Amino acid sequence: MTKRSVPFFDYPRAYLDDRDELLKIIDDVGNRGAFIMQKDLMEFESTLAEYTGASHAIGVANATDGLELSWMALGLRPGDEVIISSHTMLATASAIKTAGGTPVPVEIGEDNLIDPDAIENAINPRTVGIMPTQLNGRTCNMDRIMSIAEKHNFFVVEDAAQALGSRFKGKHAGTFGHAAAISFFPAKVLGCLGDGGGIITNDSNLHDKLFQLHDHGRDVDGNVKSWGRNSRLDNLQAAILNYRISEYDKIIERRRRIATMYDERLRDLDELQLPPAPSTKSDHFDIYQNYELQSDKRDSLKKYLYENRIGTLIQWGGKAVHQWEHLGFTIKLPVVEKFFERCIMLPMNMFVSDDDVNYVCDKIVEFYRK
Ligand SMILES: Cc1ncc(COP(=O)(O)O)c(C=O)c1O
Missing domain, CATH: 3.40.640.10 (Type I PLP-dependent aspartate aminotransferase-like (Major domain))
Structure with a gap:
């Protein structure tokens, strides 16, 4: 197998x-x-x-x-x-x-x-x-x-x-x-x-x-x-x-479903900061282009998931716009800089099955509880 x-x-x-x-x-x-x-x-x-x-x-x-x-x-x-x-x-x-x-x-x-x-x-x-x-x-x-x-x-x-x-x-x-x-x-x-x-x-x-x-x-x-x-x-x-x-609403529905599954499986892990779950009561209707969460152990989590054949992404090379020093920015923005030390995105797209989501979640739980 x-x-x-x-x-x-x-x-x-x-x-x-x-x-x-x-x-x-x-x-x-x-x-x-x-x-x-x-x-x-x-x-x-x-x-x-x-x-x-x-x-x-x-x-x-x-x-x-x-x-x-x-x-x-x-x-x-x-x-x-x-x-x-x-x-x-x-x-x-x-x-x-x-x-x-x-x-x-x-x-x-x-x-x-x-x-x-x-x-x-x-x-x-x-x-x-x-x-x-x-x-x-x-x-x-x-x-x-x-x-x-x-x-x-x-x-x-x-x-x-x-x-x-x-x-x-x-x-x-x-x-x-x-x-x-x-x-x-x-x-x-x-x-x-x-x-x-x-x-x-x-x-x-x-x-x-x-x-x-x-x-x-x-x-x-x-x-x-x-x-x-x-x-x-x-x-x-x-x-x-x-x-x-022509199928767009179904695509969004599926992505919201995946986000709900991630949320249900991961929300009890205090070590993670998850994005808001889909909600019909919210002012926001999110389409989950990405599922981006934050963790203090982001780098070792990424490595552990990689070793278990799970792809993740740290958006935009792990830098905020003002951190591209060759572009001439000289400012410091501590909140967003901290965010980029902690952020990681999980697989979120139409090719991810329910079993895939469960596998990803199993491995994340295993990482924190092993
Ligand atoms: C937030 C944001 N702005 C702009 C762009 C640029 O889009 P495009 O690749 O179509 O030029 C992207 C694409 O990834 C994006 O994510």
């Missing part, structure tokens, strides 16, 4: 599990020669807008571009500062930088998301906006963030790369601010077979600018209205996403 192994994310299965259906889609798109800006993309954009409740959606090459284009469309200028959480992917910060502004990473709160008090403390005359990251499939408490933004007339772009379908008080991640970007990287809850992203917005003027920026300055009728570039979502990827989004 082969021993059970639970990879952190089994990339070949992102293709192999529905290979027949994917090959049909590739064949259909190929036969039509429908590679760039065809009906599959339009259909996906309208499904994405409808699903999130946004007025507009634009498919882009990846979420990093989506964030950068959003700040460009909002007119970010050199010297302008945008406040972000230091607990995010570097892409959040780099999008501001490449759009011409300055990212200002700040501390996390008890929920490990951007701390509204830290936002307030970082505000100065150069501040023009906030970019909260809706991390691990959880939407920040947007009441406080939006009230700070409204008070100061700031722009808000949400980094919703990890949060399609996540909600706060019933409202979808990505629909609180001026614009948001979502990622369809293969390991995302809605993943395609390569890079892909989407921008959503409720602002029609912003949509027009974003549309031009992502397609060589052309408007929806093909007339050149401004300078732009190419950051389009491939039609083939859009066709694959059309197929996958």
